[in-house]
Amino acid sequence: MIEAARSFLWRNARVLEQRRFAWLFDGGAAEPVVAAVAAYRNDDGGFGHALEPDGRGPSSQPLHTFTALSLCHEVGDDRFVGGAAGFLASVANPDGGVPNCLATARDHPRAPWWQVSGDSDLLMTALVASVLHQFGADHPWLGKATEFCWDRIGMLDKSHPYEVAACVAFLDHVPDRARAEEEAARLGELVREQGLVDLGDGQAPVGYAAGETHKPHHYASAPDSLARRWFTDEEISRDLDQLEQAQQDDGGWTFPWPAWTPVTTYEWRPIVTIVALLTLRAYGRIN
Structure with missing residues (x-):
């Protein structure tokens, strides 16, 4: 499985994903990964330049x-944490939330779902807060962002898969573990009740492309995630079997959302291939 994926990445991936794969699976060095990431950094401390393939412009964006x-x-x-936190604080709203897509992206190519808005967005704020908590960052804005996420998560009575996955990332890393466990349990009930997880029927939620579903491993990418408690052992095992079987003949995995411009196919597939391997390794399917 890894050999086939390695061949796929050498034939298709950006330097960043090649270096990342080398670090994760071949004993490669960390510094080339950081150097590759640095190429996407802007003077304001944020990152742009299609690091996330669906936003093609140069401007710094939260995602x-x-x-x-x-x-x-x-x-x-952690060398970029301070600058990145400063950038995020500079674009945050008074409530601590950050927008999903800033107005600076307006004049550059981007996926249709990258909608410019100044509104505070739970999905995006939860993601950036989660990774800053992973670093143990100490920035005044992070406290406001954290409270924003707690408030919005506490009010959720309807959601969508990508938002839920972002909330899981936040709950997995926020310091208040007791509160995180309580909110995660409630969120798991919401996921089940609203059919936001694909347990085998393949039915995409309204507004999503055919087959664009979130499966158990998309919420619980590792056994220690709070979302792992949402699913039975049988559900997880069946899901991981399907993930293994989804490796394509060329060695890579693919993605279910639309490729709105051709290059995103070639940039996304190596990313989702690495994510698939990491998930399978986390669950002991590969070593």
């Missing part, structure tokens, strides 16, 4: 910045 910090945390490097 690119979350992606950069996640990659750096993976290799244990």
Whole structure:
């Protein structure tokens, strides 16, 4: 499985994903990963330049910045945390929340779902707060962002899969573990009640592309996630079997959302391939 994926990445991936794969599976060094991430950094401390493939413009955006910090945390490097937190604080609203897509993206190509808005967004704020908590960051804005997430999560009575997954990331890493467990249990009930998880029927929620569903491992990417408690052992085992079987003949995995411009197919597939391998390794399916 890993050999086939390695061949796929050498034939298709950006330098960033090649370096990341080398770090994760081949004993490669961390510094080349950080150097590759640094190429996407802007002077304001944020990140842009299509680091997350669906936002093609150069401007710093919260999602690119979350992606950069996640990659750096993976290799244990915190050099960009202060600048990134400063950027996020500079674009945050008074309630502590950050928008999903800033107006600076308006004049550049982006996926249809990258909708410019100044409104505070739970999905995006939960993601950036989660990775800053992973770093143990100490920034005044992070406290406000955390309270924003607690308030919004506490009020959720309807959601969608990507928002729930972001909330899980926040709950998995926020320091208040007792409160996180309580909110995660309630969120899991909501996921079941509203049919936000694909347990085998393949039915996509309203507004999503055919087959664009969230399966158990998309919420619980590792056994220690709070979302793992939402699913039985049988459900997880069946889901991981399907994930293994989804590796394609060329060695890579693919993604179910639309490729709105051709390059995103080539940039996303190596990313989701690495994520699939990490999930399978976390659950002991590969070593």
